[in-house]
Amino acid sequence: MNRHKAREKAFQILFQLDINDNDPKVAIQEFLEIEEADQFLTDLVEGVTTNKNNIDQIIGDHLENWSLERIASVEKTILRIAAFEMTYLEDIPAGVSINEAVELGNTYGDDKSGKFINGVLSKIIA
Template sequence: MKRRIAREKALQILFSLDNEEYDVTTTLENTLSEEEHDPFLFDLVHGVVDKKVEIDERIKQHLVKWSLTRLAVVERTLLRIATYELFYLKDAPESVVINEAIEIAHVFGDDKSGKFINGVLSKML
């Protein structure tokens, strides 16, 4: 699975987990087919869930006039994924991680999501 697809699937899975109190393993199994089990995807999902408190604190420090709870779920989830990648995985260049988050925001978010994601992630770095 390409990393872009893994990031999009991670967004969908984490979005579900954020809206409902589902079990991570069950959500992964229900969302993915056998051929989609990808180590990068599993790392993103489990990593964001495991480090959610730390990730959210890092994000909160860079929000101006916003609270984490006021963010749209898509934006909040994309910020969590990108923050996890930037500060815990570090196997992709920062510019690639940010660009991927922006591109996915254009697909799943609204017109302003990409700019917002870019602004917050850029402040983190």
């Protein structure tokens, strides 16, 4: 599984976890069914889940005229994945994390999601 696909699957799993409080390992197994979990996918899901409070603080500190509670679940989940990558995974350039997040936003969010995600993440790395 390539990293783009892993991010997409991690987004879907984390989105479900945001709605239904479940164990991350169980959620990964249930989502993938017979497919084997990729290590990067597992790192993203477990990393975001474990560090959610810190990640939310980082995102919240870089929002202008918004609060984390007002952000739709799609955008919030994508921001959490990208913020986790930029904060905890040193082998991924921030630009790659931002581009992947914008792409996910354009795919799963509305027509303004990608631009919003790009703005928030750009402030985090500034």
